[in-house]
Amino acid sequence: xxxxxxxxxxxxxxxxxxxxxxxxxxxxxxxxxxxxxxxxxxxxxxxxxxxxxxxxxxxxxxxxxxxxxxxxxxxxxxxxxxxxxxxxxxxxxxxxxxxxxxxxxxxxxxxxxxxxxxxxxxxxxxxxxxxxxxxxxxxxxxxxxxxxxxxxxxxxxxxxxxxxxxxxxxxxxxxxxxxxxxxxxxxxxxxxxxxxxxxxxxxxxxxx
Amino acid sequence: xxxxxxxxxxxxxxxxxxxxxxxxxxxxxxxxxxxxxxxxxxxxxxxxxxxxxxxxxxxxxxxxxxxxxxxxxxxxxxxxxxxxxxxxxxxxxxxxxxxxxxxxxxxxxxxxxxxxxxxxxxxxxxxxxxxxxxxxxxxxxxxxxxxxxxxxxxxxxxxxxxxxxxxxxxxxxxxxxxxxxxxxxxxxxxxxxxxxxxxxxxxxxxxxxxxxxxxxxxxxxxxxxxxxxxxxxxxxxxxxxxxxxxxxxxxxxxxxxxxxxxxxxxxxxxxxxxxxxxxxxxxxxxxxxxxxxxxxxxxxxxxxxxxxxxxxxxxxxxxxxxxxxxxxxxxxxxxxxxxxxxxx
Numbered sequence: 001x002x003x004x005x006x007x008x009x010x011x012x013x014x015x016x017x018x019x020x021x022x023x024x025x026x027x028x029x030x031x032x033x034x035x036x037x038x039x040x041x042x043x044x045x046x047x048x049x050x051x052x053x054x055x056x057x058x059x060x061x062x063x064x065x066x067x068x069x070x071x072x073x074x075x076x077x078x079x080x081x082x083x084x085x086x087x088x089x090x091x092x093x094x095x096x097x098x099x100x101x102x103x104x105x106x107x108x109x110x111x112x113x114x115x116x117x118x119x120x121x122x123x124x125x126x127x128x129x130x131x132x133x134x135x136x137x138x139x140x141x142x143x144x145x146x147x148x149x150x151x152x153x154x155x156x157x158x159x160x161x162x163x164x165x166x167x168x169x170x171x172x173x174x175x176x177x178x179x180x181x182x183x184x185x186x187x188x189x190x191x192x193x194x195x196x197x198x199x200x201x202x203x204x205x206x207x208x
Numbered sequence: 209x210x211x212x213x214x215x216x217x218x219x220x221x222x223x224x225x226x227x228x229x230x231x232x233x234x235x236x237x238x239x240x241x242x243x244x245x246x247x248x249x250x251x252x253x254x255x256x257x258x259x260x261x262x263x264x265x266x267x268x269x270x271x272x273x274x275x276x277x278x279x280x281x282x283x284x285x286x287x288x289x290x291x292x293x294x295x296x297x298x299x300x301x302x303x304x305x306x307x308x309x310x311x312x313x314x315x316x317x318x319x320x321x322x323x324x325x326x327x328x329x330x331x332x333x334x335x336x337x338x339x340x341x342x343x344x345x346x347x348x349x350x351x352x353x354x355x356x357x358x359x360x361x362x363x364x365x366x367x368x369x370x371x372x373x374x375x376x377x378x379x380x381x382x383x384x385x386x387x388x389x390x391x392x393x394x395x396x397x398x399x400x401x402x403x404x405x406x407x408x409x410x411x412x413x414x415x416x417x418x419x420x421x422x423x424x425x426x427x428x429x430x431x432x433x434x435x436x437x438x439x440x441x442x443x444x445x446x447x448x449x450x451x452x453x454x455x456x457x458x459x460x461x462x463x464x465x466x467x468x469x470x471x472x473x474x475x476x477x478x479x480x481x482x483x484x485x486x487x488x489x490x491x492x493x494x495x496x497x498x499x500x501x502x503x504x505x506x507x508x509x510x511x512x513x514x515x516x517x518x519x520x521x522x523x524x525x526x527x528x529x530x531x532x533x534x535x536x537x538x539x540x541x542x543x544x545x546x547x548x549x550x551x552x
Contacts, residue, residue: 125335129224132327181327186283188331194276194338197355202283204357 041104044095046203048166049186050113051094053199055159056183057120059151060127064120071119077112098161114203118196121187128188132181149173149180217245219346221339223332227254230268230340235347246347253336258323261311263296269350270297271311272337277353278307279334284358286366455524456539458489463509463528463537479508479530482542484515484523492520 042050058064069084081087090109092101105113121128130136131144153171160167170176190199219230228251235246248265255261274291278299281288291298295312302308307330309323325333340346364372480497494510505512508530519525525542 125331126224129328129331132331134326134328135225182285185327185331186285188327189279189283189334191331192335192338193342194334198276198280198283201280201355201357205284205363206358206360 040204041107042110042203043205046205047094047105048096049183050110050117050203051091051097052170053117053183053187053190054091054113054120055155056148056152056180056187057117057124059148059155060124061120067120067123068116071116071123072112075112075115075119077116080108080112096160096164096167098159100161110203111200114200115196117187118190118192118199121191121195122193125188125191128184128191131184132188145177145180148184149176152180215242216249217243217345219245219340219343221336223335225256225329225332226336228252228336228340229254230346238347240347244345244347248348255323255329259321261321265348267296267311267314269352270295272341272350272352273297274299275309275330275333275337276355279330280355281358281362282330284363284366286358286362288362288365455485455487455489459483459485459491459526459539460489462489462491463539478533481508481510481528481530482515483510483526483528484519485526486520486523492523 054068058068061067065084069087072078072081072087081090089101090105090113091097092099093103093105094100131141131148133141156167156171162168170179186199186202189195190202215233217232217234219232221228230245230248230251232245232248232250234240234242234244238246240246248268250262250264251268253261270291274295274297278288278290287301289298289300291310293312296314297312298310300308300310302324305327307325307327309325311321311323313320341350341352482495482497483491484493486492491510493513493515494505495515496505515525527540527542529538529540530536531538
């Protein structure tokens with residue numbers, strides 16, 4: 001007898017180290033979904049990359065900001081980021097931001113943002129894949145990249161400190177092309193449950 | 209997707225460009241459920257437009273062991289290959305941003321299969337392998353490398369070799385250029401009239417003294433200390449000009465003959481003399497500083513006539529130190545008595 005059961009979707013599988021975890025019957029309390037497997041704080045470069053990747057997802061999805069807030073609630077991170085303002089404040093630790101907050105994210109906030117990033121990347125995986133695909137006609141692919149680059153540049157001008165050379169290089173159509181492709185590729189390879197581990201390890205790389 | 213035929217189970221994972229199907233059986237001895245896979249009997253990877261891949265458990269594990277670390281390093285923008293030529297699967301960065309996946313058959317005589325994947329196909333492969341790895345129905349221990357942050361040395365790989373070597377090579381070139389320019393600069397010439405007393409019985413004028421006939425600029429003062437070295441506190445130099453080199457040579461030749469041992473034995477101690485020397489190098493007059501007798505002068509071959517308050521005309525005053533132990537003379541321009549030294 002052949003049973004044809006659809007495999008559980010990626011979002012149904014609990015993300016490693018996070019997601020709504022059922023209450024522990026022995027303790028009688030819900031486990032902390034944002035219990036970070038690695039409590040090290042992110043480096044300056046890690047904070048920059050985390051925020052830039054979230055920005056890329058917002059450039060791909062016009063409702064990306066709302067989706068981020070919704071995912072935050074769905075994944076049980078309301079205690080970490082109670083509101084969209086708190087989520088925005090967490091992202092403002094990026095040194096490249098126009099209004100940058102001092103200090104660093106704590107481990108729970110870092111883990112929450114990484115899991116949200118992986119979940120959003122998984123949700124927008126088809127768009128990421130279409131940007132990276134080499135089998136499509138070059139004109140179509142170029143148009144997609146141009147659209148993405150335009151939206152990303154608008155977001156960068158709106159939120160980032162334009163005096164930083166890193167922001168300028170990202171906005172530049174020619175100079176930033178390789179960097180933008182690297183960000184999109186990182187998102188595609190970091191999508192889903194297993195991708196969160198890779199993203200976390202990458203963001204914790206030694207400060208170069 | 210799960211398919212089962214009897215106890216045989218099949219897990220299927222699909223993405224845009226590839227479809228992974230894993231077949232196996234539950235390990236009843238380990239207490240696996242009927243829908244679990246504890247023993248992999250085979251797997252097949254269907255590629256769009258490419259030959260299908262299939263193999264056993266170890267081939268699937270080898271594929272995951274190279275693809276996952278490769279993807280992890282790519283997220284950090286480090287392009288590095290994984291898997292050697294002796295392993296069934298290897299992946300390396302290829303030209304034009306592609307990724308070269310090499311698969312070697314365990315059967316002899318079969319050429320390795322090489323696939324060029326773009327970023328999208330690689331991402332699809334990573335997705336299906338991820339879903340297999342995290343599927344709770346797969347009850348297998350997969351020996352996969354741990355995911356960890358990269359160290360600074362590993363991150364250097366993302367910097368091109370040229371840029372990495374530019375700074376140290378540039379510094380080395382600058383150092384060599386500075387050394388080359390410095391070697392072309394002329395060296396300062398050593399100052400003439402360096403002092404020194406050497407073996408051979410002759411001393412040398414240690415410092416410039418007055419020319420022949422110059423007045424000794426000495427202004428002897430009253431007190432005496434009997435110092436043979438004549439290190440006076442306020443010695444006034446007799447002359448600032450260099451002595452005649454020929455005069456020095458002639459004086460050396462005259463004093464060169466060593467005093468005989470009997471004479472030295474009679475003298476018995478180091479002596480300092482003020483000599484008045486004429487232009488031919490002959491000692492015209494001699495006054496002892498710490499030895500007071502004319503017999504000392506005769507024993508040393510010096511004239512008995514003292515120098516006097518006024519040195520003879522046409523003569524140069526020279527200080528001569530005799531080392532009685534070896535009979536050597538050390539000559540220096542006369543620069544006067546010290547305040548505490550007795551006047552001749």
